[in-house]
Amino acid sequence: MRFLADESCDFAVVRALRVADYDVLSVSESCPGADDEVVIGLALQEGRVLLTEDKDFGRLVFANRRAGVGVVPLRFPAKARKQVAKAVVDLATRYGERLLGKFSVVQPGRVRISRGPGG
Numbered sequence: 001m002r003f004l005a006d007e008s009c010d011f012a013v014v015r016a017l018r019v020a021d022y023d024v025l026s027v028s029e030s031c032p033g034a035d036d037e038v039v040i041g042l043a044l045q046e047g048r049v050l051l052t053e054d055k056d057f058g059r060l061v062f063a064n065r066r067a068g069v070g071v072v073p074l075r076f077p078a079k080a081r082k083q084v085a086k087a088v089v090d091l092a093t094r095y096g097e098r099l100l101g102k103f104s105v106v107q108p109g110r111v112r113i114s115r116g117p118g119g
Contacts, residue, residue, distance in 0.1 A: 016085035
């Protein structure tokens with residue numbers, strides 16, 4: 001399973017996924033300041049699931065009908081921030097490749113997986 005962590009994604013998530021042997025490309029390391037469309041294109045081109053805390057990505061993916069892009073918005077309030085990295089590793093372990101092309105919202109104690117824009 002391959003992930004692309006947007007700049008808004010807590011870097012603790014990147015570290016935790018890497019420790020768990022997942023392939024994670026971080027926008028903040030590879031192309032800081034990249035436009036959202038570039039980030040979506042990179043995720044699609046490389047077959048990576050996009051991890052983000054930016055609400056714009058869901059709208060961008062669905063509005064442009066970017067089938068094949070898996071998007072995982074992370075919605076963790078300040079009081080639950082310590083749980084976000086473990087929650088994402090658990091998500092990757094449990095669902096893996098099934099996240100590709102899906103829109104999967106992760107919140108404390110909850111995961112909601114919906115069809116992506118093409119399905």
